[in-house]
Every structure is written in structure tokens, then in C-alpha cells.
Amino acid sequence: MPAFESAVNNLGLHWIETDPQLTKDGVFVLFHDNTLSSYMSGEVKDYDFDELLEIDFAYPEKFGKKYSGTKICTAEQAISFCKKNNVILEFDFGHFEVNIENVQKLWNLVCKYDYKNGVIFEPYNEIHLKTILSVSNEPNIIYVGCDKNLDIPELLRQFKFVVIGLNYLKVGTETDLATKIHDFGYKAASSVINPVPENSIEKLNELIDMGFDYIYVGSIPYSAIKTKTE
Numbered sequence: 606m607p608a609f610e611s612a613v614n615n616l617g618l619h620w621i622e623t624d625p626q627l628t629k630d631g632v633f634v635l636f637h638d639n640t641l642s643s644y645m646s647g648e649v650k651d652y653d654f655d656e657l658l659e660i661d662f663a664y665p666e667k668f669g670k671k672y673s674g675t676k677i678c679t680a681e682q683a684i685s686f687c688k689k690n691n692v693i694l695e696f697d698f699g700h701f702e703v704n705i706e707n708v709q710k711l712w713n714l715v716c717k718y719d720y721k722n723g724v725i726f727e728p729y730n731e732i733h734l735k736t737i738l739s740v741s742n743e744p745n746i747i748y749v750g751c752d753k754n755l756d757i758p759e760l761l762r763q764f765k766f767v768v769i770g771l772n773y774l775k776v777g778t779e780t781d782l783a784t785k786i787h788d789f790g791y792k793a794a795s796s797v798i799n800p801v802p803e804n805s806i807e808k809l810n811e812l813i814d815m816g817f818d819y820i821y822v823g824s825i826p827y828s829a830i831k832t833k834t835e
């Protein structure tokens with residue numbers, strides 16, 4: 606939560622991407638790494654939620670005592686926070702078993718807070734898409750399973766709002782992919798990450814000039830981003 610609060614309140618950001626994982630007793634918590642090695646042995650799925658609450662997630666080796674006492678954040682807490690602050694919340698589907706039961710559980714949390722318009726699911730492949738559709742066609746989708754061939758699954762047409770997310774390292778910047786995505790009726794997103802190039806700001810502006818609606822920026826000081834458009 607301290608990271609979310611800083612991103613929104615200090616930097617004015619309006620879109621948060623995060624990684625839901627399931628505890629042993631079936632609670633969705635937010636944690637990116639595959640293991641808990643920075644804190645203890647094992648993985649999130651090896652522990653009940655109450656056991657994880659006993660851990661101080663302040664990461665003192667990196668931040669000292671500044672965030673001492675930080676508890677693991679739940680997906681429900683994040684949804685509540687983002688609705689209160691009018692922030693888009695993106696759930697990455699790469700860190701939990703994507704089956705009907707789990708997607709239904711996550712979707713129920715979204716519905717509980719009546720924040721269907723503010724939450725976006727990030728499935729990786731057509732199997733994920735089929736699973737989501739088995740629950741509902743209402744979730745907003747950012748689909749990251751396409752490459753430069755733009756092999757957009759027909760299943761996406763069953764959703765109301767779709768963003769196609771691409772990695773510029775795979776597609777390059779001398780393309781009309783954003784235009785093609787718009788022709789399909791979808792929004793277009795690209796990244797300036799993995800790894801971060803030295804000319805990140807230049808790449809960022811190139812992507813904006815190409816017509817991408819959203820840019821995912823990592824490891825760039827926010828104050829250094831000077832885009833050509835607001």
C-alpha cells in the first residue's frame with residue numbers, strides 16, 4: 606500500500622499494475638516474486654493469509670525502517686483504494702492458476718466494490734481468455750499475447766473494452782501497429798521496458814507519435830519524462 610499511495614498521491618499516476626497470488630487458504634494477495642526469499646522460505650501459496658500477516662514486508666535491507674510494519678496487501682484492499690482514488694487497477698494473470706474458480710473469486714471482489722469500469726484483467730493467452738469468458742464478458746481486458754504479426758484472437762471481440770499490449774522491443778517503432786490495432790476497434794499500449802534502453806525518453810515519444818494510447822514505463826525517474834503530448 607505505501608507504493609500505491611506514493612504513486613497516486615505524490616506522482617499523480619492513474620494506472621497501477623499488480624500481481625495477484627493466492628494464499629494456501631484462498632485469499633488473493635499482491636506479490637510479484639515467485640518466492641518469498643527476501644523474507645522467508647517458500648512461496649505465497651505455501652502459507653495461510655494469517656501467517657503472511659505476521660511478516661513485515663517493509664524490505665528493511667533496501668528501505669531501512671521507513672516502512673516498518675508494512676503488511677502484505679490484498680487484492681480487495683487494492684480495489685477499494687483504487688476506486689476511492691479513481692485509479693485504474695490492472696491484475697496480471699501470470700502469478701496464479703487461471704481457472705474458473707479463481708477468476709470468479711477475483712471478479713467477485715471487483716463486483717463487490719462495484720468497480721467494473723476501473724479494473725482491467727491482463728490475460729496471457731487464449732486459454733486465459735476462455736476462462737474469463739466462462740465467468741463473464743464484462744471484465745476490461747489488456748491482452749499481451751500478440752507479437753508483431755498481430756495475431757489478435759477472435760475471442761477478444763466478446764469483451765466490451767480491450768487494450769492490445771505490445772513490447773516495443775519485439776515490434777520496433779517503425780511500424781503502423783497502433784493504427785492497425787485501432788482499426789480492429791481496440792486501444793493500443795506499448796512498453797518502454799525489459800530492459801530499459803538508454804534512450805527511453807526518445808522511445809517513449811516515438812510510441813506516442815505512433816498513436817499508442819498507453820505507455821508502460823519502468824525504471825525511469827518520473828520527473829525525467831518529458832513527452833510531446835499531455
